[in-house]
Amino acid sequence: MIYDYFAEFEKEILSGTKPAQGSPRKGGGKGKGHAKAGEEKSPELSVIQEKLSRIIPSSLVLSNMRPIDSSGFSPEGADFIAYREYCRDIVQIMNGHVPCELIHGTFHVVQDLNRDTLYDALKRVINVKKVDRFSNTSGEESIVPIPAFILVLESQYSFVDLKNDIVNFYINKSVEHAHEMDLLMIMNRGIVVKNWREKRSFIALQTEADSMLSFFILMNEYLEMSRGKDLDFRAYTRKDVQYKEF
Helix, strand or coil: HHHHHHHHCCCHHHCCCCCCCCCCCCCCCCEEEECCCEEECCCCHHHHHHHCCCCCCCEEEECCEEEEEECCCCCCCCCEEEEEEECCHHHHCCCCCHHHHEEEEEEEEEEECCHHHHHHHHHHHHHCCCCCCCCCCCCCHHHCCCCEEEEEEEEECHHHHHHHHHHHHHHHHCCCCHCCCEEEEECCEEEEEEECCCCEEEEECCCCHHHHHHHHHHHHHHHHHCCCCHHHCCHHHHCCCCCCCC
16 A cells, blocks of 8 residues: 555656656756756656655645745755745745745755765755854754755665765765755665764665655654744844834
8 A cells, every 4th residue: 555655656756757868867966957946947856846745744845945044044955945834925025035944854856876966965965954053043952953855866876885975975074963964765776864873874774665665754754853943033134223112
């Protein structure tokens, strides 16, 4: 039942994102498929967004808008964000952005994962994870960073090499633990999950036909977490102006 649903789900994504004959796949971010926030998406990203929007919590919206924090920092790098729609016009109110306090997850699509496209995806994750860092006055440890999910359409990476390259990248770049990716899934092959019990540790599982189902379960556990910070519009409307008081 549930296995059949996700087996078909995965097939539909792969068939809908298959490049035209003679057109090789490229990695997300620098290659075909990655669109900046608010821009028209490629057919591949449109298919993925439509499909993923069906399996995230109904309280969330999946969009390619960009996040923003109260300091005005609005990083690029995410193909989609899953956010709570505070009000119908929240994107219009925020001039095409979504306040980071409303965002429950970011999605980063890679069409063909190799070392170059892996490093590009990890850099994109880091960039987006820095949102709210400069506006956070209550201490970074008190706020759960926005979870980041990397969705890979295909790859020949061995999971041993993939884990080693992820860890080595973070060590060599001295990346903060809070800015590491949380979940990576390669269609029909397996998943890599951040191990929160240890630093610089990831768990790879060769889930094969159950990869999308495993991704669905873990992704939604992250999406339903509370990040420990409520939206306060006063933080976004600070101006050096003194109003007349009567």
